[in-house]
């Protein structure tokens with residue numbers, strides 16, 4: 001069964017489509033963003049919903065999802081932490097920071113904590129090499145990270161949750 005958007009998201013979806021009255025397929029990526037915001041991940045049913053709204057095949061939506069690695073296939077935590085592990089960040093301690101994160105969150109690798117509060121993902125360059133090591137928490141960029149900053153950040157996020 002296809003997922004559906006609740007009324008508020010449906011209004012947002014229709015507003016998106018109005019930007020591309022003759023090419024609804026052009027709304028596919030922002031529609032995927034909308035679906036991920038609503039459902040927390042892009043699964044087969046979310047792909048089908050996006051396909052129907054954008055009037056394309058599910059295969060096209062799936063291919064777009066597969067190309068852009070930032071879309072979630074597995075449920076993510078409320079705070080999704082993307083840690084850059086490219087060269088600048090690695091040289092400045094990203095691997096150690098990932099170890100700290102995993103230890104603090106009780107995760108062996110990438111994944112989501114049992115309470116669904118945090119998830120970790122290794123990602124490629126975040127475009128913040130000059131302020132490495134860098135990470136994203138959802139859409140917020142954190143730069144010049146240290147072990148101390150990571151510990152404080154986790155505390156802050158736990159308090160906010």
Ligand code: FES
Pocket residue numbers: 084085086087088089090124125126127128129130132133134
């Ligand atoms: S290498 Fe990490 S932000 Fe560029």
